Amino acid sequence: MAQQERARKTKDAILEAAGAVFAERGYDGATVSDVYSRAGLTKGAFYFHFSSKKDLAEEVLSIQVDRQGYPILPRQVKLQELVDAGFVFAHRLMRDSMLQGSVNLSLESGAHQLDRKRPFVAWIDHNQRALTEANDHGELYSHVDTAEVAELMVSSFSGAQILSHILTGRQDLTTRVAALLAHLLPTIAVPAVLARLDIAADRGERVLAEAGVGTTALRPAPPGLTDTL
Amino acid sequence: MAQQERARKTKDAILEAAGAVFAERGYDGATVSDVYSRAGLTKGAFYFHFSSKKDLAEEVLSIQVDRQGYPILPRQVKLQELVDAGFVFAHRLMRDSMLQGSVNLSLESGAHQLDRKRPFVAWIDHNQRALTEANDHGELYSHVDTAEVAELMVSSFSGAQILSHILTGRQDLTTRVAALLAHLLPTIAVPAVLARLDIAADRGERVLAEAGVGTTALRPAPPGLTDTL
The missing domain is CATH 1.10.10.60 (Homeodomain-like)
Known part of the structure; x- marks a missing residue:
């Protein structure tokens, strides 16, 4: 042992x-x-x-998938859980070098033959499930194409991550995610849901604190974290 | 000569x-x-x-900046010019290998010491000018933070480009740009403007045809094109 x-x-x-x-x-x-x-x-x-x-490299890439979901607590407004997953990921990405390396690999288009699709597809699937649940709870407008929005959220988040990385060394990532959500969610969520969403930039930090996971635990993410949470 | x-x-x-x-x-x-x-x-x-x-590589990177703006014809709705610039860029990016190489370089975070900020900053400046003009024409909601939106458009476009590249070899890039704009513009443009915007996925192709620039001219972009248009 x-x-x-x-x-x-x-x-x-x-x-x-x-x-x-x-x-x-x-x-x-x-x-x-x-x-x-x-x-x-x-x-x-x-x-x-x-x-x-x-x-x-394949194992580093898979870190994004295996450790992506934690620790999102259930919320009454289902869309908040999707928002929380994004903010927690952004918060971790600003601090966790293993995750940074993983994201860099998935964005890099060099000669390597790595399966770059996997982390993106995993996030799209995650968003699709969360949006479907939100839709089942009547949180979304009836015209919303959840598959389209699931992909749009992944692509726009990836872009926010890249611009934040290039312009500020990822220092403003959560602020960019907040701006993205502030512009994206009003075309998706019905007003009564929108008014109850917390999309402040420090949301990820607060979600982690509520779940009892401190920031220090994220430098680096401790082994087996996904198993114990 | x-x-x-x-x-x-x-x-x-x-x-x-x-x-x-x-x-x-x-x-x-x-x-x-x-x-x-x-x-x-x-x-x-x-x-x-x-x-x-x-x-x-520096010169390849600068292609994004030097050749980015052409050939956007003036429109009565100023926001349409911004939309057109995005669609024309997306349309070219699906076909022009020089531009593809340029974009790849700006997204790659390897050991090189290239100035990756420049193309992004150039696009942010471009969007900021276009949004300011649209704002001066009363096309935007008064709460819109044009600087924030200028950056959000660049980051979200970059993300759309990456996901399109990874999942479909850029075949669906203009469709992704259309989806992005359909979700982003309603929080920016007043309804009377929104209703008059053309954000169909084939917009870039039509804009180029209208300007007398065929698709064949884009494989590759002919030398000195920016000078003559």
Whole structure:
């Protein structure tokens, strides 16, 4: 058990270092030795957990999917849960280097053969489910095309992330997400729902605090967090 | 003059090839010899026009800025001009490999030291001017923060471009731009203006046809087009 625990810590240290290295140098610019050196590990320790740079990158990419949903508490207004998922993701993205590396990989269109669709499709599916639930609760206008909006939210969030990254090093990401929602939601949500939504920029931080997950826990996200929440 | 003309053609052939190579391999994955080989030129011809890969990439990046605005005809509803600029850019981006390479470079966050801010800032400035003019004509709600919307339009367009690229190889880009505008404009434009806007997905194609610029002229954009329009 102690050995399992140690192995998991080693693997997580590699993923953490990989996130930072991919974020800084991109997939093509990163080397396996960059990663294990930064993690303070040996080549042998690296290849015990990962077979190649591509294998490592696939796992870094999957972090966006596996850890995306936590910890969204149920709300009376279903659309608030969708808003919360976006703000929590934005809040984490401003702080978690592993997640930053993961997002960078999915945006990078170099020579690599990574499956970049997966994190986007996972988020589209997530939004589609949340919008359908909101629709079932009568929260959306009847003309809303939930599939279209699910994709529009993913694309617009991705764009906010990129512009925030390029212009301010992600410092204003949650402010951009708030502006996006303020312009997008009025064409989707009926007024009675709109008036009850909390779309302030610090929403993600408050949601995490309410769930008992502090910001410090996000540098980096602790191993197995998705299992325990 | 014939010599100048030939030099311009050579330079344009290099930029065209560079766009395609950067689009396929990213900045780090591309080499100078990839570029001049694809253009069917010699190393010497390349270095007559560009001092380095970075120099070349800077010029490819600047294509987004230098050629962005054409050919937007004046409209009675000023907001339509902003819409048209977006649709024309989207339409070109689906076809022009030089522009695709340029956009890829600005989205890629590898090890390179390129100035990725410039094309985004240029578009933000462009939108800000267009929104200010629309506002002066009474087309916008009084609560609209034009600076915020100018950036939101750039970020959301960028996101639409990325998702379209990843999911469909950019085949549905103009459809995504239409969906974005259908959800964004109702919170910005007063109803009388909104009702008169043309935001159909084929708007860019029609604007270009009206200006006498065919689609064939965009593979690649002919040299000096910005000067003559």
